Amino acid sequence: MSDCLFCKIIAGEIPSSKVYEDDLCYAFNDIAPQAPTHFLVIPKAHIGSVSEVNADNSAVVAHIFEVIAKLAKEQGMDSYRVVSNIGEQAGQSVFHLHFHVLSGRDMTWPPG
């Protein structure tokens, strides 16, 4: 989508701190980290949020979770949180599917 911030990051039109990239997904450090490690993993194809995942596009979500597990192992993360906010009330501010990966500090549950 031409007006999507994360599509522009994937296209290289907006700079980002790359963590990982393959044909299907892109991972980069969050610009406002909420933990010592905080990166985002996004599909290269535009999907608005989890609420737009369906039988036609869900394979990329499985792939993203494989990538998250691989990156966590590589980075020695044995405890971490994966979050996806859906909708404004839940805290979604960028409407391109993304999974936050957070690690390196104590975390509370339930979240605020």
Ligand code: AMP
């Ligand atoms: P959410 O609020 O769940 O939609 O998450 C969006 C995330 O994108 C937030 O944690 C922001 O800090 C992050 N973010 C926004 N703009 C950028 C950017 N240019 N580069 C990296 N992360 C960003």
